[in-house]
Amino acid sequence: MHDPAALRLESVKVDFGGLRALSDVSIEVNPGEVVGIIGPNGAGKTTLFNVLSGLVVPTSGSLYIGGVQRTWPKVHELTGLGLSRTLQGVGLFSELSVTENLLVGATNLSNHNFFRALLGLDGASEIALQSRVANVLQELNIADYADRDAASLPYPISKRVALARALISEPSTLLLDEPAGGLGVEDIAWLKEFVLKFRVDKSVLLVEHHMDVIMNVCDRIYVLNFGQLIAHGTPAEIRENPEVITAYLGSEANL
Ligand SMILES: Nc1ncnc2c1ncn2[C@@H]1O[C@H](COP(=O)(O)OP(=O)(O)O)[C@@H](O)[C@H]1O
Ligand SMILES: [Mg+2]
The missing domain is CATH 3.40.50.300 (P-loop containing nucleotide triphosphate hydrolases)
Structure with a gap:
């Protein structure tokens, strides 16, 4: 089967x-x-x-x-x-940095019981999320843009950030x-x-x-x-x- x-x-x-x-x-x-x-x-x-x-x-x-x-x-x-999706177009928060945009995608993750149990409820989970964000940015070759405002990104990079955001929740x-x-x-x-x-x-x-x-x-x-x-x-x-x-x-x- x-x-x-x-x-x-x-x-x-x-x-x-x-x-x-x-x-x-x-x-x-x-x-x-x-x-x-x-x-x-x-x-x-x-x-x-x-x-x-x-x-x-x-x-x-x-x-x-x-x-x-x-x-x-x-x-x-x-x-x-x-499940995780990207939007047709880009759909980033233009006034937030790339990292902040990814942390928005991670909010649900930090509320997830399994990850709460895995990471603990204290500051450690925040650090774990930060490192997950860094890893995803690295994986998609956009680590250099981590601190840039989303509004300032070249279009192909913003598409990649949108993809990165969808990946944060694994x-x-x-x-x-x-x-x-x-x-x-x-x-x-x-x-x-x-x-x-x-x-x-x-x-x-x-x-x-x-x-x-x-x-x-x-x-x-x-x-x-x-x-x-x-x-x-x-x-x-x-x-x-x-x-x-x-x-x-x-x-x-x-x-
Ligand atoms: N929220 C909505 N309210 C009313 N009509 C909608 C809405 N979303 C999509 N439609 C209509 O439904 C049809 C399918 O649209 P859509 O799913 O966006 O097509 P596609 O993504 O294949 O181009 C279209 O006729 C569109 O105008
Ligand atoms: Mg469509």
Whole structure:
């Protein structure tokens, strides 16, 4: 018997007034997998992430994490469930330093019972968090920017800080919403490598328009169009799927 899915959504439906943003969407992310979600603008990709991260409560549907059924998580419950996300765009606190932005991401971690037990409740936990922040910054090659105001960062660095913030809680499943958006070739190459390294013992759910990122790092891909899943398969299968080509890939110059 193989492990239960790290993450499973079943028949998720989201209505915004009269608009059905997601219709009967079921997806699964297994341990060690990178799963991509693609589809044209307005397809419902970000809405799916919002459902997974406590920002939108679906009209109906079920959530399973590690094989256990869960109620839809509230924002503050995410890190306890092993989930962490980046936002489409950047979403840093511009008036805070890079380190402070990461400590904001760590607040939930320091409230987590397991880490409280592990680190103790005194000043030691603060020191442990500071060292975790330093380690993550090092890991992502942005340690030199630790004391800079977020507002002063070059765009690719700010994207990397946003990623660092998502890593602070040591998630087992990372949700990335357009992480390559606005990046140049070198940063995209770095990102691909990062995702492939991260997923070795964890999972990634990835929304992305850059087809070379999707096709190179994903084990499986789901395709959304107008809130419906129209296809699901390996990168090779998706690339050849006539319905996907018509709905989405046909318009992609960089296939
Ligand atoms: N909070 C919201 N309220 C009303 N409509 C929304 C909201 N969020 C998204 N939508 C609508 O839902 C649809 C899906 O949007 P979104 O999930 O952002 O698509 P994608 O990320 O695939 O571009 C769009 O028609 C969008 O306008
Ligand atoms: Mg989006």
